[in-house]
Amino acid sequence: MKFRRSQLVLALAAGLCLSAGALAQNTTASAPVTSGSARPASASKYKLNAAQLAEAQARVQLANTIAQNVAADAKAKSLGDDWRTNLLGTLYNTPSSALSGMSTSISTLDQALSQANAAQQQAAAAKVSASTSAAGHASSAEDTTEALGSSSYDLVFTPMTPCRWIDTRVTGGAIGSTARVYDTYYGGGTYGGSSSCVLPGAGEPAIAVNVTIASPTAAGFLTVRSYGSTGITSWVNWYQFGANVQAANAGVISTAVNSSTSHYDFEVLTGGGGTAQVILDYFGYFSAAPATALNCTTGTQQNYSVAANFSGYHFIDTTCPSGYTAVATFCWNENNANIVSNGSGLIAFPWCGWRNLSTTTAYEVHENVSCCQVP
Structure with missing residues (x-):
């Protein structure tokens, strides 16, 4: 099977905040006053450069x-x-x-x-x-x-x-x-x-x-x-x-x-x-500006027969809709053909690893990719 290299540059937004000044207060504080849903107690927000x-x-x-x-x-x-x-x-x-x-x-x-x-x-x-x-x-x-x-x-x-x-x-x-x-x-x-x-x-x-x-x-x-x-x-x-x-x-x-x-x-x-x-x-x-949410979908599912006693990997040759790029692979099956590993994250080398423990029967397995685009 052949495989195709794909590349997607996904620029996520980072916005900013800003300026100068500062004030100080005493540290006596009662329970926090909130309006609506509870707020997190930890701060993990953006720091200005x-x-x-x-x-x-x-x-x-x-x-x-x-x-x-x-x-x-x-x-x-x-x-x-x-x-x-x-x-x-x-x-x-x-x-x-x-x-x-x-x-x-x-x-x-x-x-x-x-x-x-x-x-x-x-x-x-x-x-x-x-x-x-x-x-x-x-x-x-x-x-x-x-x-x-x-x-x-x-x-x-x-x-x-x-x-x-x-x-x-x-x-x-x-x-x-x-x-x-x-x-x-x-x-x-x-x-x-x-x-x-x-x-x-x-x-x-x-x-x-x-x-x-x-x-x-x-x-x-x-x-x-x-x-x-x-x-x-x-x-x-x-x-x-x-x-x-x-x-x-x-x-x-x-x-x-x-x-x-x-x-x-x-x-x-x-x-x-x-x-x-x-x-x-x-x-x-x-x-900070919120990260741009990607539009994501799946590609065309590929079904593959894993031969008896097969142990190895298989290149995925599936396609994404026009305008989308593959960003991860995923593999699954409904029988005793085991998923050894998959190529998620390795966009230039999409594959699934399989092991069929049967000595006589081939099993059908499924492979696909996650496809995303910047909206």
Whole structure:
């Protein structure tokens, strides 16, 4: 029997998450607050590489610039405080290439929303077109990676209806120079926010938030950083205002896994002296793009007669439907012809091994392949 070599390049998507910042909280935590099905206690999510982190940071900076540019228009329209978080949720899901042009040309909220939505639709259409093209001629990773999810471009942002997760005025009290750790596994009810304000799973590697400080006792700044970090950076700065002011800033917090809980945590602390109340609202999170699910089927079943006293292997010469490629072999029988082994995973050498213990009777056996394609 002959055999045919087949090759399939299956590019699976990896999406990204992103940016910088971090806060800290105390570690007193009650039972986790969940909504819906139970969430896993362990964290096994995607970790950003340097290129992905840089892309996320660029997207956040551009989005904040656009929000700043349209603030006067929002004020003139007498909009509520949530216009900013709603706009940022849209902008964070818009390609950086589009945001770059918008950051220098947009002055009204309506323009920002309209152009961001149009850019998202164009990006989605381009991805579908590229993926469809790649599925028909998959021959290299370069052919399909961009269509399915780039490791340096595609941030996957999931917007949330803005919700309050931390309010130290309710729980925990004002934050000072000692880092306070916050565990993103828990719902907002643990930290003075809403019990329904919950992230999926054991939290996320990066979260989009609006952070507000209130009632500072002295001029200073707020540091928000990944769990375990020793860096001191300014997320909100109120040096120019002094004490007893309120200031806010939106951005993305990059979290880190707490080895003792396997949850994603971050830290918050103040600098410059004094304490401040901290209010934090979620409006989305970044996470890895799910792997592209393959379309799979089976090939044409091949029946083969194993001769009496036969011991050896047999090359499979079966075919997959048009557009599919064999990715594994499988063999079975209904009598005493034993399967010795098979060539699953050895796509360039598909075979089944057989042993017929009968000295007089040949038995029919069956061989086939699993066939898959990128949708």
